[in-house]
Amino acid sequence: MAGLLAESDRKLLLNLLSTCTVGPLEAASVAEQTRMWLAQDEYARAAEAIGLRRVRHASPPLAAVTRPDVPLTVRDAARDPSFLSQQPSLVMRLGAALPVERTVMFNVHLDTVSGMEPVSFNGSRFTGRGAIDAKGPAVALLSGIRAAMAREVAVGRDIAVLVQVVSGEEGGAMGTFGTRPLVESGFVGRLNVFCEPTGLRYLTRSTAAMTACVRVDGEGAIDDRPDTGHNATVLLGFLAQHLAAELDSGTRPGRVCVAGLHTGDMHNRVYGSGRLLLNLSYATSSEGAELEQAVAEALRSGLHSFATRFAGSREFGRTAADCAAITTLEWHKRGLPCLRGTEPWAAELLERSGLRRWPDDEPAFTCDAIWMDGVPGTATAVLGPGSLDRNNAHAEGEFAELAELEEFASAVADVLIDFVKDCKDQPNGNRP
Numbered sequence: 069m070a071g072l073l074a075e076s077d078r079k080l081l082l083n084l085l086s087t088c089t090v091g092p093l094e095a096a097s098v099a100e101q102t103r104m105w106l107a108q109d110e111y112a113r114a115a116e117a118i119g120l121r122r123v124r125h126a127s128p129p130l131a132a133v134t135r136p137d138v139p140l141t142v143r144d145a146a147r148d149p150s151f152l153s154q155q156p157s158l159v160m161r162l163g164a165a166l167p168v169e170r171t172v173m174f175n176v177h178l179d180t181v182s183g184m185e186p187v188s189f190n191g192s193r194f195t196g197r198g199a200i201d202a203k204g205p206a207v208a209l210l211s212g213i214r215a216a217m218a219r220e221v222a223v224g225r226d227i228a229v230l231v232q233v234v235s236g237e238e239g240g241a242m243g244t245f246g247t248r249p250l251v252e253s254g255f256v257g258r259l260n261v262f263c264e265p266t267g268l269r270y271l272t273r274s275t276a277a278m279t280a281c282v283r284v285d286g287e288g289a290i291d292d293r294p295d296t297g298h299n300a301t302v303l304l305g306f307l308a309q310h311l312a313a314e315l316d317s318g319t320r321p322g323r324v325c326v327a328g329l330h331t332g333d334m335h336n337r338v339y340g341s342g343r344l345l346l347n348l349s350y351a352t353s354s355e356g357a358e359l360e361q362a363v364a365e366a367l368r369s370g371l372h373s374f375a376t377r378f379a380g381s382r383e384f385g386r387t388a389a390d391c392a393a394i395t396t397l398e399w400h401k402r403g404l405p406c407l408r409g410t411e412p413w414a415a416e417l418l419e420r421s422g423l424r425r426w427p428d429d430e431p432a433f434t435c436d437a438i439w440m441d442g443v444p445g446t447a448t449a450v451l452g453p454g455s456l457d458r459n460n461a462h463a464e465g466e467f468a469e470l471a472e473l474e475e476f477a478s479a480v481a482d483v484l485i486d487f488v489k490d491c492k493d494q495p496n497g498n499r500p
Contacts, residue, residue: 072211072477073470078189080114081207084178085187085196089203091179092151093141093239100182104235107178108158111206111233115160118214119224120231124159124255127152128236128245137403138244139279142236146245155179155235157246159255162213162229168445171257172487173230174480175247175436176206177237181462195467200459204468205263205452205476206233212480219481222488229484230255234436242276242404243436251439259414259487260448261480262437265459268472268479270418271426271450274407274437275322277349278356279400280363282307284331286387286394288340298387298394300342301331303374307395308344310370315362321351321431322359345400349434352406360402367397405441407448414447417490421482423451452476 073081087107090100112122132138133146145151180198187196194204209231216223223229232255236246262274284304289297308326315324328345346363350356371392378388415425426432433456440448453468453476460466 070471070474072215072474073208074211076114077207077211080110081194081204082187082189083110084203084207085194085198088184089178089180089198090182090184091236091239091241092154093145093241094180094182096182100184102154102179104154104178105156108156108233111178112158112160115210115231118210119217120160120162120213120229122158123161124250125156127154127156128249132245132249135244139240139242139401141239141400142241142244152245155245157235157250158233159250160231160233162217163224164228166228168256169258170226170491171228171230172484173232173255173257173260174209174263175232175234175260176202176209176263177234177246177436178203178206179235179238181238183464185464185466192470193467194470194473195465197466199466199468200265200454201456201461201466202263202265202452204473205265208453208473208477209263209480211474212477213484215477216481216484220485220488222492223484227484227488227491228257230257237436240279240401242401242434243439247436248439251443256440256443256446258446259417259483260437260440260446261483262435262448262450263452264435264450265452265454265456265461266426266450267455268451268453268475269424269426270415271432272407272410272415272448273351273426273432274450275349275351275432275434276356276404276406276438277347277434278360278402278404280346280348281398281400282311282344282346282367283396283398284340284342284394285396286340286390289338291336291338294338294383295386297338298340298390299384300339302384303387303391303395304329304331304342304344306374306377307367307370310373311346311363311366314366314369315346315348320355322349322355323431324348350406351432352408356402356404356406364397367395371395405438407437407441410449411447413490414449417486418449418451418483421479421486423479451479
């Protein structure tokens with residue numbers, strides 16, 4: 069619906085795009101130091117102007133990042149007290165603190181990947197880092213709430229609206245110190261919408277991922293006597309191909325990314341140490357558990373194959389003999405939940421609001437919606453304008469069309485009004 073983003077909304081979005089909110093795990097230089105407090109405060113003031121109020125604005129507690137399922141990169145970064153202090157999350161509420169049955173929650177993240185982009189608006193297109201992922205949707209969300217209030221007085225009176233504005237979605241943090249603490253604190257609704265680019269198709273699935281590190285810790289050597297050392301480059305290169313073949317996802321929903329192979333940069337020495345990284349997504353928790361076992365087994369068989377292949381080799385015989393002893397498997401990330409499906413009533417509501425379902429045969433993606441898995445009495449969907457690839461999210465030239473942001477704002481308004489209708493039909497908030 070044209071005209072939903074007022075001049076104040078456009079100004080807010082341009083200001084947010086100009087404010088660096090690169091996640092610390094993503095920052096490439098001190099020039100990208102995050103100003104998340106400032107960005108969230110400006111967003112909060114815009115939300116207050118239409119009637120929402122702040123109920124929480126704080127950095128996460130240290131306990132949020134000391135759990136065993138928190139990615140290793142996060143745990144390591146949190147050793148610096150300034151890390152968490154720069155990562156606040158904001159919760160806004162429209163209306164009174166009503167029961168979950170009469171509450172809709174929207175979650176949106178303001179942190180971005182690295183690489184600040186030129187900011188502009190040419191009358192129809194916003195450009196800048198976060199334009200589609202997800203500062204543009206964040207601003208459009210407020211426009212949609214405002215439009216719903218104008219059309220239906222029960223929004224904010226008979227139903228409450230929660231807005232989570234989080235840090236820690238990008239950089240592999242997986243929402244462990246942003247969204248998860250808010251969900252566990254009870255800032256949820258019966259319907260929960262995570263604002264991510266989906267082409268305005270509602271998605272009720274979200275994958276998770278695990279990161280494995282195959283590490284070789286051996287002894288190096290000079291190039292004149294390569295046989296005296298352990299050649300981590302040859303060993304890890306062999307294992308990269310073996311693991312790629314053994315873990316090829318085939319028809320499995322999740323994907324396998326073999327990457328991050330590094331031993332050294334010189335041509336005239338044997339590197340005895342190095343590492344290989346694998347990122348593995350999965351669609352269900354059981355698939356994740358099976359995949360974890362498959363990685364360990366594939367590594368064992370790969371080491372056996374390497375030892376057999378290079379046994380007796382002049383240059384690589386020592387590496388073959390010791391490969392199992394000098395190779396270890398470390399997990400930098402594992403044990404995260406997946407979101408799988410939603411309640412039928414929620415799908416019916418979203419479709420009554422004019423939204424299409426994300427095709428079952430199209431892969432889902434990972435986002436903070438995973439933390440709604442298993443929360444009783446709730447339904448969750450991922451929904452937003454644009455697409456990660458078409459709108460160049462995480463890439464050069466990220467953009468959001470004004471028309472697609474306004475279309476999302478209209479969808480937000482329709483969802484809220486249909487939620488009001490459901491609550492009126494069922495005074496106790498419970499559908500049969």
